[in-house]
Amino acid sequence: MKLLDVRDLTVSFPTKKGPVLAVDGLTYHVEPGEIISLVGESGCGKSVGILSLLGLQGPSARLSGSALFDGRELLHASEKHLSTIRGKQVACVFQDPMSSLNPVLTVGKQVAEVLRRHRGLSAAQAKKQVINLLERVGIPAPAQRYANYPHEMSGGMRQRVMIAMAVACEPRLLIADEPTTALDVTIQAGILELLKELRDETGMAVLLVTHDLGVVADIADRVIVMYAGRKVEEAEVRALFADPRHQYTRRLLDAIPRRGGGGDPGRRLSGIPGTVPTLHESPAACSFAGRCVVASEQCHTAKPPFTESAPGQAAACWHPGAQTGHAATGALK
Amino acid sequence: MKNALNGTSPASTDAPALAVTGLTKHFKTAAGTVRAVDDVTFSIGKGEIVGLVGESGSGKSTVGRCVVMLSPPTAGSVVVDGVEISGLRRGGVRRLRTGFTMIFQDPATSLNPRMQVSDIVAEPLVIHRKGRPGERDRRVRELLDLVGLPHMTAARFPHELSGGQRQRVSIARALIASPALVVADEPTSALDVSIQASILNLIKDLQRDLGFACLFISHDLAAVEYVADRVMVMYLGRVVETIDSAGLNERAAHPYTRALVSAAPVPDPDEQRSRTRITLSGDIPSPLAPPPGCHFHLRCPVAMDVCRDRAPELLPGSGAGHTVACHRVH
Numbered sequence: 001m002k003l004l005d006v007r008d009l010t011v012s013f014p015t016k017k018g019p020v021l022a023v024d025g026l027t028y029h030v031e032p033g034e035i036i037s038l039v040g041e042s043g044c045g046k047s048v049g050i051l052s053l054l055g056l057q058g059p060s061a062r063l064s065g066s067a068l069f070d071g072r073e074l075l076h077a078s079e080k081h082l083s084t085i086r087g088k089q090v091a092c093v094f095q096d097p098m099s100s101l102n103p104v105l106t107v108g109k110q111v112a113e114v115l116r117r118h119r120g121l122s123a124a125q126a127k128k129q130v131i132n133l134l135e136r137v138g139i140p141a142p143a144q145r146y147a148n149y150p151h152e153m154s155g156g157m158r159q160r161v162m163i164a165m166a167v168a169c170e171p172r173l174l175i176a177d178e179p180t181t182a183l184d185v186t187i188q189a190g191i192l193e194l195l196k197e198l199r200d201e202t203g204m205a206v207l208l209v210t211h212d213l214g215v216v217a218d219i220a221d222r223v224i225v226m227y228a229g230r231k232v233e234e235a236e237v238r239a240l241f242a243d244p245r246h247q248y249t250r251r252l253l254d255a256i257p258r259r260g261g262g263g264d265p266g267r268r269l270s271g272i273p274g275t276v277p278t279l280h281e282s283p284a285a286c287s288f289a290g291r292c293v294v295a296s297e298q299c300h301t302a303k304p305p306f307t308e309s310a311p312g313q314a315a316a317c318w319h320p321g322a323q324t325g326h327a328a329t330g331a332l333k
Numbered sequence: 334m335k336n337a338l339n340g341t342s343p344a345s346t347d348a349p350a351l352a353v354t355g356l357t358k359h360f361k362t363a364a365g366t367v368r369a370v371d372d373v374t375f376s377i378g379k380g381e382i383v384g385l386v387g388e389s390g391s392g393k394s395t396v397g398r399c400v401v402m403l404s405p406p407t408a409g410s411v412v413v414d415g416v417e418i419s420g421l422r423r424g425g426v427r428r429l430r431t432g433f434t435m436i437f438q439d440p441a442t443s444l445n446p447r448m449q450v451s452d453i454v455a456e457p458l459v460i461h462r463k464g465r466p467g468e469r470d471r472r473v474r475e476l477l478d479l480v481g482l483p484h485m486t487a488a489r490f491p492h493e494l495s496g497g498q499r500q501r502v503s504i505a506r507a508l509i510a511s512p513a514l515v516v517a518d519e520p521t522s523a524l525d526v527s528i529q530a531s532i533l534n535l536i537k538d539l540q541r542d543l544g545f546a547c548l549f550i551s552h553d554l555a556a557v558e559y560v561a562d563r564v565m566v567m568y569l570g571r572v573v574e575t576i577d578s579a580g581l582n583e584r585a586a587h588p589y590t591r592a593l594v595s596a597a598p599v600p601d602p603d604e605q606r607s608r609t610r611i612t613l614s615g616d617i618p619s620p621l622a623p624p625p626g627c628h629f630h631l632r633c634p635v636a637m638d639v640c641r642d643r644a645p646e647l648l649p650g651s652g653a654g655h656t657v658a659c660h661r662v663h
Contacts, residue, residue: 041527184388185598189595190612212598216600217600217601218606241601252526252527253600254530255526256555257553257556257558258555259554259555259594259597271527271528273531275528
């Protein structure tokens with residue numbers, strides 16, 4: 001049984017220049033206990049695509065499609081229904097822990113609030129439980145830290161508090177939107193490790209939104225690549241890195257600097273020329289065609305269907321196999 | 334390129350592009366003195382790119398700002414192209430300013446939104462009264478060509494450009510007066526991956542063609558390794574290791590550098606999941622009260638008693654140009 005089943009999700013925002021299509025027909029699902037990653041660059045719709053699941057998309061957004069959590073519809077659900085799910089069965093961790101925590105309450109109180117609200121624990125029970133949770137997420141001296149205000153903690157510690165709050169009610173799905181982007185790499189490594197441990201222990205699924213392919217390589221089981229509001233590729237993590245089937249994924253992997261071989265003057269990254277198209281309409285073409293080096297006429301006139309190339313791997317690309325390695329694109333800047 | 338638009342001629346031809354000795358920067362705050370940079374010494378050869386890496390609070394940006402005198406150092410000397418600039422008054426620094434320029438992280442906030450691109454790029458020439466208007470226009474077009482922007486960009490305003498194009502404008506502005514030294518502070522951190530690659534390539538190409546020296550500050554090890562000839566690692570205000578980029582993976586000796594290298598994720602699932610990670614406990618201590626001895630000893634997995642008492646000196650390690658400040662190594 002799919003834990004989360006999103007079908008044809010479309011989110012648009014009205015603007016003076018006409019509606020902006022932030023998410024254009026996004027379909028994906030999450031299995032219990034799975035770590036699935038939504039990857040893409042700024043403006044690809046990855047964050048809006050998950051915020052809209054929880055009614056956090058903003059008042060002006062227009063939604064269509066469907067998103068079933070455990071068989072029950074989330075889109076257009078009543079606030080009352082959503083509030084029984086949010087925080088309890090589906091929890092969120094956001095990028096910047098400083099702006100997600102209340103600066104005038106101690107961190108202990110904030111985590112305790114979740115337990116009292118959803119589990120009906122007494123103040124004393126909740127405090128005991130919070131100290132256990134803080135210890136579980138790797139905060140040293142949790143009993144003392146309970147009384148700290150957010151500003152008294154470092155960024156990494158604050159993100160651990162956010163995670164403690166998110167997992168307090170043992171959610172079945174944790175949505176993490178760029179949870180390590182604001183953190184240093186040595187701290188990031190610890191947070192990713194913690195997410196994996198919590199998944200292994202509690203069997204919760206994790207829906208991780210990130211732009212960092214290194215993070216994806218570290219933690220994801222399955223990956224969904226988004227471009228200009230659309231899903232362009234979906235694959236098991238190893239297959240995606242070994243044999244990307246969409247030209248955008250391929251070019252994105254070629255664009256990241258890799259460790260090793262430093263100081264070699266002959267080494268060259270290949271960037272992607274051009275910029276992301278505006279999202280004012282849903283083009284009847286591949287959204288990436290304008291920046292793609294192997295684009296043919298077909299790519300500019302017909303939207304490529306989402307086609308399975310191997311079990312579990314599918315892409316929306318007319319030229320999934322075309323090779324554009326470093327050698328072929330060396331001349332491009 | 335010898336004309337009135339080019340920078341000041343070097344005072345001495347064999348001096349390094351940048352020589353920094355004993356650089357110290359303290360900030361007085363209500364809570365006490367923040368020791369952002371603590372006795373940092375290094376040099377950058379002519380035409381060399383040196384990467385400066387470290388985590389937030391390591392002092393890497395402060396070093397960059399002190400080097401170009403945006404923030405005058407508390408102590409120590411900064412010599413650019415044979416000329417000492419650290420003791421100069423404001424006017425003296427200003428006269429020499431075309432020789433050392435800066436590229437900032439966020440082009441959205443470092444470009445004046447009310448100026449056209451042509452005026453932004455030409456401004457260093459205008460301020461320093463270099464060249465006639467016609468020459469300046471020609472030079473602006475030259476620079477736009479160099480950074481890969483079409484000439485029609487000249488009449489645009491920053492908000493009409495994409496992030497990558499804006500960063501190209503900042504690079505053009507930084508290079509128009511032919512500086513001997515360019516400090517680039519996280520020039521690609523605000524950009525998407527696909528755009529980042531072209532900006533890194535651009536910096537590399539321009540440096541090769543124009544021969545300026547560059548201090549490339551970043552938290553991204555892979556980007557630094559790609560661009561720089563040599564990498565300098567900072568921790569809590571001090572340089573802990575300097576090593577050529579090629580040796581960063583295998584020959585890095587300082588436990589902090591090794592932890593940093595092991596924590597940066599590799600975009601390859603098989604490799605990433607089979608690596609052994611050095612996990613650091615705790616956080617970077619406050620620069621208000623840095624620990625005694627080696628600044629890293631509280632988080633160091635191999636700390637000894639001596640590390641708590643005495644700060645290690647930056648001494649030669651293995652191979653040319655390798656220096657490391659660690660009691661375990663020496």
